[in-house]
Amino acid sequence: MDIPGFPARRAALTLIDAVLRRGETLDQAASSALGRVKGDADRALARAIASEVLRWRRDLDALIDSATAQVLPADAKPRAVLEIMLAQVLRLDTPPHAVIATGLPLLAGGPRRLAHGVFSTLMKRGVSLPQAPGLPDAAAARWGERAGAIAAGLAEPPPLDLTLRDPAETDLWAERLGGVSLLPGHLRLPRGAAVEGLAGFGEGAWWVQDLxxxxxxxxxxxxxxxxxxxxxxxxxxxxxxxxxxxxxxxxxxxxxxxxxxxxxxxxxxxxxxxxxxxxxxxxxxxxxxxxxxxxxxxxxxxxxxxxxxxxxxxxxxxxxxxxxxxxxxxxxxxxxxxxxxxxxxxxxxxxxxxxxxxxxxxxxxxxxxxxxxxxxxxxxxxxxxxxxxxxxxxxxxxxxxxxxxxxxx
The missing domain is CATH 3.40.50.150 (Vaccinia Virus protein VP39)
Structure with a gap:
């Protein structure tokens, strides 16, 4: 289907299905799901959409259920497509018209009118997501009293952390890369940086590693x-x-x-x-x-x-x-x-x-x-x-x- 941006949305749907139905990691699913997506930007978009759906799925589903007369099955394709559409508007600031143009074709031969109606209803309501994502029940039960704080920490994808080969050069690399340091030998940069293009990568001055x-x-x-x-x-x-x-x-x-x-x-x-x-x-x-x-x-x-x-x-x-x-x-x-x-x-x-x-x-x-x-x-x-x-x-x-x-x- 020759619709700009459609392959990225189709890949996002495939990624989500691989995680929820087959128990694969996003990394495992990416090689096959992203194979037909051309360009780094669209591949990154597919991954971002899938990640935001998985991060906010409980809250996205609550919005969907609030706009349907009958609850859609958890594994129904229209629910997954609506999750993808809502995640783009509410988390990735994608214009609604672009979401509709690239989302409804995912339901070719299916209930497009239902998905369009639910999405339009929610947009007219001006819906939003909570400050912190809701955790799946099983995870919240395992984490007990820590669950609320953990959920609050999931609201945004993480920044980029680097470990320096020479901690004595922390100030030098903080200035060169525009990062902040939380302890000697560590730097934190805003997410989204192209790692291999950063100063110091080729010379091995640092490596990516969470704090x-x-x-x-x-x-x-x-x-x-x-x-x-x-x-x-x-x-x-x-x-x-x-x-x-x-x-x-x-x-x-x-x-x-x-x-x-x-x-x-x-x-x-x-x-x-x-x-x-x-x-x-x-x-x-x-x-x-x-x-x-x-x-x-x-x-x-x-x-x-x-x-x-x-x-x-x-x-x-x-x-x-x-x-x-x-x-x-x-x-x-x-x-x-x-x-x-x-x-x-x-x-x-x-x-x-x-x-x-x-x-x-x-x-x-x-x-x-x-x-x-x-x-x-x-x-x-x-x-x-x-x-x-x-x-x-x-x-x-x-x-x-x-x-x-x-x-x-």
Missing amino acids: AAGLPVRLLGEGRGRRVLDLCAAPGGKTLQLAAAGWDVTALDIAGRRIQRLRDNLARTSLHAEVVQADALAWEPPAPFDAILLDAPCTATGTCRRHPDVLHRIGARQIADMVPLQQRLLDRAARWLNPGGTLVYAVCSLEPDEGVGQAARVRLSPDPILATELPAGLAPTGDGWLLTDPGMLSEAGGLDGFFVARWCR
């Missing part, structure tokens, strides 16, 4: 040539941090494609690490380590600011699948420490079973995290653990949800 994702490595301190294992290391942000901090790094991961990204990042930044592709549940190190960072596989619900698909894909079954793997990795990592060595465990998850529940069973000596080790505005728990969520540091742009704990042997 929260950079905190676990900071809790290990300076390496001074000591040996550290970065367990489940790819795509490599934490490996780069460790190498830049003077550690003798062994970076282990099982995934070949992600390992290649790690190697590429090491080459770009001129940093060094021994890269090992192996299954951490079968591999044995030739000697113990002075420190181990286990950034464990998890449900990644803490990344819901930038990956709103996790709000809809993750439930009790996915969490239950991750917990035994995390336990086995923790048990193995604890055995590989030198006496006096440090273990840091981290997950980008908001799920208690993957964080607090795992830390409670570790039989090493706690090494509580201190407030002085964290950015202003963050504080450890009474147990000396770190819990972050998207509602924290909201005035500065927020951060991902993480659980981090530290022990020594």
Whole structure:
């Protein structure tokens, strides 16, 4: 169909269906869904529409239901098309006439008149969305009293965070890139910047890494040539941090494609690490380590600011699948420490079973995290653990949800 902008809307519909019906991530679905979309701008638009629908779906559905005599089935195509149309007007400032011209053709052979009527009714009412998106019931129940603050942190997509190879150059790069720093070695830029076109990318002066994702490595301190294992290391942000901090790094991961990204990042930044592709549940190190960072596989619900698909894909079954793997990795990592060595465990998850529940069973000596080790505005728990969520540091742009704990042997 030769309508300008239509392929982007069709791709957005495909992305949403892949997440909600097949449980795919947006990244997994993108390669096929965006294949027929020409131009970076339209591909970015398709991704933005799908993301905003998934971020605000509960509230968009409430508006749709308020304008229909009979509730549309949750998986009905007209509902999905209306979600796409409303998300463009209410979140992306697309003119209503452009929304109608590119949205109704998605229902070729279907109930276009129904969709047009519902959309027109809502536009005449001057509807709007709340300040914070409504969470799916299951997520809100799991997150309990934290749910309100987390939801508030999801209202806007996140800014772009960079970790600097040399923290001493923080002021220099803040001036060159026009960013703000929340702690030495960190820069925050407005979202939407083309990463590879920014000054310093080609010379490897920095890499993209959420503020929260950079905190676990900071809790290990300076390496001074000591040996550290970065367990489940790819795509490599934490490996780069460790190498830049003077550690003798062994970076282990099982995934070949992600390992290649790690190697590429090491080459770009001129940093060094021994890269090992192996299954951490079968591999044995030739000697113990002075420190181990286990950034464990998890449900990644803490990344819901930038990956709103996790709000809809993750439930009790996915969490239950991750917990035994995390336990086995923790048990193995604890055995590989030198006496006096440090273990840091981290997950980008908001799920208690993957964080607090795992830390409670570790039989090493706690090494509580201190407030002085964290950015202003963050504080450890009474147990000396770190819990972050998207509602924290909201005035500065927020951060991902993480659980981090530290022990020594």
